[in-house]
Amino acid sequence: MFGYGHPLVPRLPEPPESAEDFLHAVVRDDIEFVLAMFVNIDGKPCCKLVPAAAVPELLEEGLGFAGHAAGAIGQSPADPDLVAVPDVSTYTVLPWRTGLAAVMCDPHVGGAPWPYAPRVILRRGLAALADRGMQFKVGAEPEYFLVRRTPGGGIAVADDEDTAELPCYDARGLGRSLDHVAAVSRALTALGWGNYSNDHEDANGQFEHDFAYADALVTADRVILFRYLVQMLAREAGLLATFMPKPFGHLTGSGLHLHMSLWDRASGSELFRGSNDARGLGMSDLGYSFIGGVLAHAPGVVGFGCPTVNSYKRLAARDATASGSSWAPTWATYGGNNRTQMLRVPAPGRVEARCVDSAANPYLAMTALLAAGLDGIDHGMDPGAPNEANLERDGGRGGAPVHSALPATLADAAAAVSADPVLREAFGKVSGGEFVDYYAQLKQSEFDAYHRRVGDWEIERYLTAF
Known part of the structure; x- marks a missing residue:
């Protein structure tokens, strides 16, 4: 096992398997409202608040949305309704609000799953994996900052005393924010997610909460609800929780590290674990081929794991953080228990992707990682020897095995997404052509909008320079 789990998890009722079970749960749990929720391509949580009396209609007919109004999800103002169809197994009582529950939905249009919808895309990929007799399990480590607005319209770390150069794991920093951190931990425990660790991270004002690994779709759903939970609890305290990857130029950015493994569906055995590993990491040949594919x-993959202009200020921050480390990769490498690598093997049987940041849409990031890894398995790719260098200290390659440089900007990443035939096939066709082209165009447009804007740095550097 991964060792992620926590034995002190409350005994919760089994998730609903049918509409009848769902209706029974709403009555049993004294639910007044249900949030019918989905995310767009940018990871924005979208929902409608459904009164308990209207839940039977929700389960029977779904709930209509003007898809174009929800943001990037492949619809124009002229398109028919996007209908959110609830996945009853995701029914979740939200512990920070009495009488409130949530259900994750799969968007449909014209009675068919909408191919632009991130949850639909991951579900399709996992169904194809099930046909191979395998299951993809993922553990997530979400990081975020607690900040407050300043009178001038900017932001500052919420805790004025959180100024240490090396604040990571600092008991005093954690203690000053204990009310918020404990509230999040209690909520995660009440949800039954197996919260086993909560800490102050490497940057001032930065925190992480860890919970047990699960099936990839379950973990992706939980990441979305986790962000919502953290932001709502922060707001109740008069603060703002941000999952922006790099809100402060001089501080470490926020990641969403994903711990991945494949399992045999019939036997329940771990397919990445190997007992006779000459490279010493406890991985199987299949596990190494998965690494080779990623x-x-x-x-x-980084184009999906780091989806914003701001993401690439985290990836390129090797020498620009107050703590002296960025904890973010620059090169496509793998190693053992070495956090300077893009892929880390911290223990036998699993591999951690450190190239995904806090802004990532988890459904899309997991789809990309899975597709790349399976291509490695299908072609027996060998990633070579583990990279043992300190890639931050050595300023890059360090003379060790490197597969490629990671994209330096969102524009580079968008081009890489469009050029990758394996990702093109995995994300599939959509009404306007192919999903990767739609996604790449969105990201290129985002970069173009940023690039057209003249910033303070340019004024300071160039105004009287010539």
Whole structure:
């Protein structure tokens, strides 16, 4: 096992398996409202608040949305309704609000799953994996900052005393924010997610909460609800929780590290674990081939794992953080228990992707990682020897095995996504052509909007320079 789990998890009722079970749960739990929720391509949580009396209609007919109004999800103002169809197994009582529950939904249009919808895309990929007799399990480590607005319209770390150069794991920093951190931990425990660790991270004002690994779709759903939970609890305290990857130029950015493994569906055995590993990491040949595939497709994978202009200020921050480390990769490499690598093997049987940041849409990031890894398995890719260098200290390659440089900007990443045939096939066709082209165009447009804007740095550097 991964060792992620926590034995002191409350005994919760089994998740609903049918509409009848769902209706029974709403009555049993004295639910007044249900949030019918989905996310768009940018990871924005979208929902409608459904009164308990209207839940039977929700389960029977779904709930209509003007898809174009929800943001990037492949719809124009002229398109028919996007209908959110609830996945009853995701029914979740939200412990920070009495009488409130949530259910994750799969968007449909015209009675069919909408191919632009991130949850639909991951579900399709996992169904194809099930046909191979395998299951993808993922553990997530979400990081975020607690900040407050300043009178001038900017932001500052919420805790004025959180100024240490090396604040990571600092008991005093954690203690000053204990009310918020404990509230999040209690909520995660009440949800039954197996919260086992909560800490102050490497940057001032930065925190992480860890919970047990699960099936990839379950973990992706939980990441979305986790962000919502953290932001709502922060707001109740008069603060703002941000999952922006790099809100402060001089501080370490926020990641969403994903711990991945494949399992045999019939036997329940771990397919990445190997007992006779000459490289000493406890991985199987299949596990190494999965690693090889992710490395081979790293630029395109990063395009989904680091989806904003701001993301690439985290990836390129090797020498620009107050703590002296960025904890973010620059090269497509793998190693053992070495956090300077893009892929880390911290223990036998699993591999951690450190190239995904806090802004990532978890459904899309997991789809890209899975597709790349399976391509490595299908072609027996060998990632070579583990990279043992300190890639931050050595300023890059360190003379060790490197597959490629990671994209330096969102524009580079968008081009890599569009150019990758394996990702193109995995994300599939949509009404306007192919999903990767739609996604790449969105990201290129985002970069173009940023690039057209003249910033303070340019004024300071160039105004009287010539």
